Amino acid sequence: MTAPVLRAVALAVARGGVPLLEGIDFALRPGEALVLRGPNGAGKTSLLRCLAGLAPPLAGRIEMQPDAAAYASHADGVKAALTVEENLRFWAALHDRPLAEEALDAFALRPLRHRRGATLSAGQARRLGLARLAVVDRPVLLLDEPTVSLDAASVARLAGWLREAHLARGGVAVIATHAPLGIEAPELDLSAHRADPRATAGPDAAFL
């Protein structure tokens, strides 16, 4: 059995100093995905940000190679003044990767490559945000509601890319979503891990 790429051990997550989630345990081996479920405000985004290293965990630990994760938030980080291709080229250069044409193809961006970010629709910008993940090519994907504002064909394209280009090559993914994605993956219902909001405050409490 191969070692897990991403492992969370007794992880507890806070948002703004208020404990949200506790006792989260999972391990993802190469090719595995995990779907996070839970109502709005359950802590899906907070958990993903914590896994991405943007916020420190309240307790527990995350086991992962450094610089292995690519995070995709609600916002796509698309620069309005740059074209689609320039946007992707920037992220490719920052991650020291070539700009793969497959990334453009995977999300049907080729016809849009010379359009400026400002003129993209919400769904097109989301596709560009997802294509960034293909460009940076990291083994751990942390996706926060990737299907928002995508049409059915694009959702199918995303599922296909995740299955064939990412998971099949040994990557793992943690996906927070409300919509069915069409990927075989276990689900983690966060409402079962809800923490007592009055419990110990975060490490910043004394400082603030």
Next chain:
Amino acid sequence: MRDLRLAVRAGGGFGLALAFFLIVVVLVPFAVGPEAAVLARIGPGVLWVAALLATLLSLDRLFALDWEDGALPLLATSPLPLEGVALVKAAAHWITTGLPLSLAAIPLGVLLHGEGAALLWLAGTLLLGTPALSVIGAFGAALTVGVRRGGLLLSLLVLPLYVPTLIFGAEAARRGAEGLDATVPLLMLGGISAGSLALLPFAAGAVLRINLR
């Protein structure tokens, strides 16, 4: 590179700071009168204050744009550490603001009856001092990122930190113009620039990390 391209393409900040600089400098003779001797004496100080205010203009956009469109957390998870991001941002800010301001100071100095050597001293001290302004400003912008109406708070935070740069920059320009020995203020100015370049990107990176939580 991206920030340079963005700054140029988004227009705004780049030309705006220069135009602001120009207007402030042109306003001064209207306020204090056209007397050549007075203008020549206050010229370096006025140009320094104007340059300082002009650099403030584009500072609040430094990280705020990346914050709004969600690129900042993506930058934070990239291989480039946030300290590097802050340094690159400050460098881009300097190239689009401090550098053109220093060069524009020469023709604008003529408006204030500056003369040959004095103008060169002025442009030289600005070239030496404006990197400090950009780096200190980047630190301030990192502090106020995500704060509503952060631009105003940013000015209040950053302006006092600009005082040493202003004192030694304007002093060096004045002494140089009058033919006095300007070594000490020049050394201090260079020291401030070098010191803030070396230390403040780390402070800015740490502050960004906290603001991203």
